[in-house]
Amino acid sequence: MGSVIWSLLLVVFLQIYIIAATTDAGDSAALKSLMDEWEKAPPSWVGGDPCGDSWVGIGCNDSRVTSVTLPSMKLVGRLSGDISTLSELQQVDLSYNNGLTGSLPTSIGNLKKLTNLILVGCGFNGPIPDAIGSLSQLRFLSLNSNGFTGRIPPSIGNLSNLYWLDLADNQLEGPIPVSSGSTPGLDMLIHTKHFHFGKNKLSGQIPAQLFSSSMTLIHVLFESNKLTGILPSTLGHVRTLEVVRFDNNSLNGRLPLNINNLTSVHDLFLSNNKLTGPLPNLTQMNSLNTLYLSNNSFDSADVPSWFPALPALTTLMMENTQLRGQIPAIFFELPNLQTVLVGNPVCDETGTTRSYCNLPPSNSSPLYSTPSQNCLPVPCSSSQISSPLCRCAYPYTGTLNFRGLLFSAFGNSTPYQILEQSLMHFFQSHQLPVDSVSLSDPRMDPNEYFLLNLRAFPYGQESFNRTGISMIAFVFSNQTFKPPDQLFGPYFFRGDEYEHFSDDPANSKKSSIAIKIGAAAGASVLFLLLVLAGIYAYRQKKRAERATKESNPFAHWDPKKSSGSIPQLKGARCFSFEELKKYANNFSEANDIGSGGYGKVVYRGTLPTGELIAIKRAQQGSMQGGLEFKTEIELLSRVHHKNVVSLLGFCFERGEQMLIYEYVPNGSLSDSLSGKSGIRMDWTRRLKIALGAARGLAYLHELANPPIIHRDIKSTNILLDERLNAKVADFGLSKPMGDSERGHVTTQVKGTMGLFGS
Numbered sequence: 001m002g003s004v005i006w007s008l009l010l011v012v013f014l015q016i017y018i019i020a021a022t023t024d025a026g027d028s029a030a031l032k033s034l035m036d037e038w039e040k041a042p043p044s045w046v047g048g049d050p051c052g053d054s055w056v057g058i059g060c061n062d063s064r065v066t067s068v069t070l071p072s073m074k075l076v077g078r079l080s081g082d083i084s085t086l087s088e089l090q091q092v093d094l095s096y097n098n099g100l101t102g103s104l105p106t107s108i109g110n111l112k113k114l115t116n117l118i119l120v121g122c123g124f125n126g127p128i129p130d131a132i133g134s135l136s137q138l139r140f141l142s143l144n145s146n147g148f149t150g151r152i153p154p155s156i157g158n159l160s161n162l163y164w165l166d167l168a169d170n171q172l173e174g175p176i177p178v179s180s181g182s183t184p185g186l187d188m189l190i191h192t193k194h195f196h197f198g199k200n201k202l203s204g205q206i207p208a209q210l211f212s213s214s215m216t217l218i219h220v221l222f223e224s225n226k227l228t229g230i231l232p233s234t235l236g237h238v239r240t241l242e243v244v245r246f247d248n249n250s251l252n253g254r255l256p257l258n259i260n261n262l263t264s265v266h267d268l269f270l271s272n273n274k275l276t277g278p279l280p281n282l283t284q285m286n287s288l289n290t291l292y293l294s295n296n297s298f299d300s301a302d303v304p305s306w307f308p309a310l311p312a313l314t315t316l317m318m319e320n321t322q323l324r325g326q327i328p329a330i331f332f333e334l335p336n337l338q339t340v341l342v343g344n345p346v347c348d349e350t351g352t353t354r355s356y357c358n359l360p361p362s363n364s365s366p367l368y369s370t371p372s373q374n375c376l377p378v379p380c381s382s383s384q385i386s387s388p389l390c391r392c393a394y395p396y397t398g399t400l401n402f403r404g405l406l407f408s409a410f411g412n413s414t415p416y417q418i419l420e421q422s423l424m425h426f427f428q429s430h431q432l433p434v435d436s437v438s439l440s441d442p443r444m445d446p447n448e449y450f451l452l453n454l455r456a457f458p459y460g461q462e463s464f465n466r467t468g469i470s471m472i473a474f475v476f477s478n479q480t481f482k483p484p485d486q487l488f489g490p491y492f493f494r495g496d497e498y499e500h501f502s503d504d505p506a507n508s509k510k511s512s513i514a515i516k517i518g519a520a521a522g523a524s525v526l527f528l529l530l531v532l533a534g535i536y537a538y539r540q541k542k543r544a545e546r547a548t549k550e551s552n553p554f555a556h557w558d559p560k561k562s563s564g565s566i567p568q569l570k571g572a573r574c575f576s577f578e579e580l581k582k583y584a585n586n587f588s589e590a591n592d593i594g595s596g597g598y599g600k601v602v603y604r605g606t607l608p609t610g611e612l613i614a615i616k617r618a619q620q621g622s623m624q625g626g627l628e629f630k631t632e633i634e635l636l637s638r639v640h641h642k643n644v645v646s647l648l649g650f651c652f653e654r655g656e657q658m659l660i661y662e663y664v665p666n667g668s669l670s671d672s673l674s675g676k677s678g679i680r681m682d683w684t685r686r687l688k689i690a691l692g693a694a695r696g697l698a699y700l701h702e703l704a705n706p707p708i709i710h711r712d713i714k715s716t717n718i719l720l721d722e723r724l725n726a727k728v729a730d731f732g733l734s735k736p737m738g739d740s741e742r743g744h745v746t747t748q749v750k751g752t753m754g755l756f757g758s
Contacts, residue, residue: 022051022052022060023048023051023060023063023065024063024064026085027051027063027064027065027085027088028048028049028050029082029085030080030082030086031045031050031055031065031086033080033082033083034068034079034080034082034083036080037077037078037079037080038076038077039076039099040073040074040075040076040099041075042070042073044056044466044503050065056466057070057470059091059608060608061608065086065089066088066089066090066091066608066609067089067090067091067092067093067608068091068092068093068094069091069092069470070093070094070097070470071093071096071469071470071473071474071495072095072096072396072469072470072473072495072496072498073097073497073498074099074497075094075097075100076097076099077099077100078100078101078102079094079104079105079108080105081105081107082107083105083107083108083111084105084107084108084109084110086111087112089111089113089114090114090115090137090608091114091118091609091610092117092119093118093119093477093478094122095118095119095121095122095142095473095477095495096473096495096496097121097123098121098122098123099123100123101122101123101124101125102124102125102126103124103125104119104124104126104128104129105129106129106130107131108131108132108135109129109131109132109133109135110131111135112134112135112136113137114135114137114138115138115140115161115609116140116610117132117135117138117140117142118142118477118478119142119143119146120142120143120144120145120477120493120494121145121146121494121495122146123146124146124147124148125146125147125148126148126150127148127149127151128143128150128153128167128172130153130154130155132155132156133153133154133155133156133157133158134155134158136158136159136161139161139163140163140478140479141156141159141165141166142492144167144169144170144196144492145169145492145494146169146170147171148167148170148171148172149170149171150172150173150174151172151174151177152167152172152174152176152177152186152202153177154177154179154183154185155184156177156184156189157177157179157184157185157186157187157188157189158184159189160188160189162189162191162192163191163193163194164192164194164479165189165194165195165196166492167196167200168196168197168199168200168492169198169200170200171200171201172197172200173200173201173202173203174202174203174204175202175203175204176202176207176210176222176227178207178209178210179209185209186210187207187209187210189215190212191216192215192216193217193218193219194217194218194219194490195217195219195222196219196403196490196492197221197222197225198222198223198224198225198245198447199224199225199447200224200225202225202227203226203227204227204228205227205228205229205230206229206230206231206232206246206251208232208233208234209234210232211234211235211237211238212238213237213238215237215238215240216240217238217241218241219242219403219490220238220241220243220244220245221245221403222246222249223247223248223269223403223447224447225249226249226250227250228249228250228251228252229251229253230252230254230256231251231255231256231270231275233258235256235259235262236256236257236260236261236262237258239261239262239263239264241262241265242264242266243266243267243403243404244265245267245269245403245404246269246273247272247273247292247448248271248272248273250273251270251275252273252274252275252276253276253277254275254276254277254280255270255279256280257280259280259282260280260281260283260284260285261284263284263286263287265285265287266289266290266312266404267289267290267404267405267489268285268288268290268291268292269290269292269404270292270296271292271293271295272295273295273296274296274297275293276296276298276299277299278298278299279299279301279304279321281304282306282310283306283310285310286310286311288312288313289312289314289315290313290314290315290404290405291310291313291315291317291318292317292448293317293318294317294318294319294320295319295320296320296321297322298322300322300323300324300345301322301323301324302323302324302325303323303324303325303326303331303346305328307328307331308330313337314337314338315337315338315405316338316339318339318344319344320342320343321341321344322344322345323344323346324344324345324346324349327346327354327356339355339356341356341357342358342359367410367411367442367443368413368439368440368441369438369439369440370388370437370438370440371388372386372388372389373388373389373390373436375389377390378390378391378392380392383500384462385455385457387435387438387455388436388437388457389435391435391457392462393435393457393461393462394458394462394463394464394500395457395458396456396458396464396472396495396496396498397454397455397456397496398454398476398495398496399451399452399453399454399493400451400454400483400491400493401449401451401491401494402449402450402451402483402488402489402491403489403490404489405450405487405488410442415487416442416452418487419439419452419483419484419487419488420438420439422483422484423437423456424437426481427472430475431591432468432471432475433460433461433464433471434456434458434472435459437454437455437456437457438455439452439453439455440452440453440455441453454493458502461502463501463502464498464501464502465502465503466501466503467503469498469501476493478610480610482722485723486682572633572637572647572648572649572660573648573649574649574650574651574652575658575660576651576653577651577656580651580658580660583606583607583615584615585605587603591603591604593614600616600617601616601617602614602615602616602617603615603617605660612665613661613662614660614661614662614663615658615659615660616658616659616661617656617657617658618657618658624657626652629657630652633647633650633659635706635708638704638705639700639708639731641699642725642727643692643695643699643725643727644696644727644728644729644731645664645719645728645729647659647660647661648660648661648662661729664719664720664721665721665722666719666721667719667720668715668716668718668719668720669689669693669715669716669719669726670715670718685724688724688725689718689720689725689726690726691726692725692726692727693713693726693728696726696727696728697710697713697728700728700731708731710728710731713728717730
């Protein structure tokens with residue numbers, strides 16, 4: 001009888017424990033189902049409260065699971081269809097787990113809030129489910145480097161918010177889907193920037209309907225497929241293109257003349273097709289850096305005189321293209337141009353002594369390997385490696401695969417050093433636990449991809465823990481890290497599985513008896529605490545209500561009075577103090593990214609979606625009055641322009657005044673001009689930034705309602721986004737301008753220093 005009573009008590013206590021757990025019960029069950037399908041789930045996945053117990057790779061908002069990020073975790077098994085019950089899930093990243101196999105569950109289409117689905121470099125196979133077209137909020141779809149088969153689902157055309165589409169390096173076949181009647185297609189993705197479909201088995205002609213002037217594509221990559229027919233002239237209507245790859249197909253016919261309209265293209269790959277007719281004049285493509293036209297059947301013609309007129313050209317590959325005649329003398333005055341004309345009549349006429357009539361020599365030894373930094377390498381154990389700082393450790397390794405390249409001298413160490421500096425600057429600015437990085441073995445593969453081996457060494461320890469590996473792998477799989485775009489084109493990363501986690505316990509399994517005893521004891525204590533908490537909460541109810549009113553100045557604004565109503569916002573939201581405290585890591589020093597002037601400190605925060613934000617927090621002594629603060633956020637929330645930093649929200653409670661802005665990653669123009677950021681400021685970029693800043697100011701002065709005088713425009717108040725677009729910042733203390741003030745010039749300084757992304 002006694003054992004029955006104790007069993008009943010245990011059940012009761014466990015029920016209380018479940019009710020009090022941080023994580024939604026349905027979400028806990030779904031994660032348990034995922035874990036049951038995997039042989040090597042992370043050791044921290046124990047207990048019944050994933051959010052409260054801080055399971056590695058699990059992100060939560062209150063009690064709901066919003067992200068599952070487990071790249072390079074040595075996972076083995078299948079993806080359970082129960083993942084679809086995580087109804088608040090916004091992000092899934094299981095990249096670089098070769099042991100994840102099987103097909104994607106069709107139920108994945110039920111994740112209506114999913115924005116990122118990233119499964120790079122796994123072992124998934126079978127068809128891509130058509131239900132994926134139901135993920136209406138999806139922005140990143142990266143399924144590259146798996147074994148997916150079948151056709152591209154036409155339903156992907158329904159993903160109107162899609163920014164990144166990467167299905168490369170699979171076994172996909174069939175035609176490129178375009179819309180017809182009620183059937184969607186890829187031509188409907190007018191806001192998508194990236195089409196990556198290389199290294200598949202796609203066949204048939206390229207539909208002319210696929211491209212239009214309303215599209216905003218940057219990358220169109222269809223290399224190494226089985227496409228036939230002509231290159232449609234509609235491609236020339238997509239004026240935003242920067243990288244175009246149709247090499248290694250069976251395209252025929254003439255190149256469209258309007259391809260010359262693609263003035264922003266810097267990489268054009270058309271080698272190894274069956275193209276015919278004359279070479280079109282490409283002199284308007286003044287951004288062209290890399291041109292691959294080898295092994296086609298163009299009309300026999302003299303070497304075009306317009307080649308040297310391409311000011312940015314560094315690589316020209318035209319093997320077996322029927323070129324003859326004299327090489328223009330100016331050709332030999334271009335020291336940075338690598339030219340290969342092997343197999344052309346021009347080499348028969350001039351002889352093979354010319355460098356351009358010979359293939360570049362293949363180096364048997366590595367062209368580059370990161371050297372030690374003013375130290376002597378130390379001997380390490382057989383499995384450890386000496387870092388550039390001469391410390392033995394277990395690095396995280398992988399391969400950077402660049403689909404485009406803007407330099408040709410692979411033996412020149414400068415590009416690699418710039419990339420190393422860019423990587424370290426990124427890791428340090430994002431507080432990732434990386435001590436140093438090394439690059440090695442630069443090489444070209446048969447698909448004209450440029451490959452670099454990467455090692456990232458742990459900071460302050462011999463090996464990474466699982467959280468560190470997850471964070472580092474995520475910045476590559478999610479394309480958060482952007483390589484220097486003056487040297488490197490689009491890329492993807494193939495991470496290796498990590499074998500030396502510092503947080504792998506010696507014994508990751510607990511006995512069922514220990515779990516039951518621990519659960520019962522914990523539940524007993526929890527029950528008593530709940531009783532006491534209930535009594536305390538009842539007694540404090542009125543006091544809490546008064547405290548809430550006192551800590552929330554909005555409560556004192558009378559909605560019936562226009563001067564004291566709640567803020568009328570356009571596109572901004574109210575954040576709670578607790579939310580921002582969580583997003584900014586308790587406003588830690590590590591998240592402090594500088595001063596915003598006038599007693600304001602700027603913190604970097606991370607939303608549950610992974611989006612970075614800048615939080616400008618007013619310090620004591622720099623507060624505005626409630627009405628002034630309300631007026632300011634109403635004003636700022638109306639400002640919406642691509643060249644002006646956007647206000648995302650505010651916080652006005654517990655005596656706090658905070659403004660939340662978009663995070664601008666490349667710091668201020670001042671940082672770039674001074675060399676602090678490591679970004680090269682050539683005159684083309686300076687002009688682009690100047691025009692962007694001018695457009696932002698023109699918007700504030702002429703189109704904002706009401707117009708705003710900035711009063712303090714300077715290089716520290718012009719921020720640069722990931723594509724070096726200018727964004728005017730720190731106009732929050734500027735002055736609204738009435739009609740009577742237009743044309744008036746003020747000399748009073750009101751602005752503050754901008755430091756949202758440095």
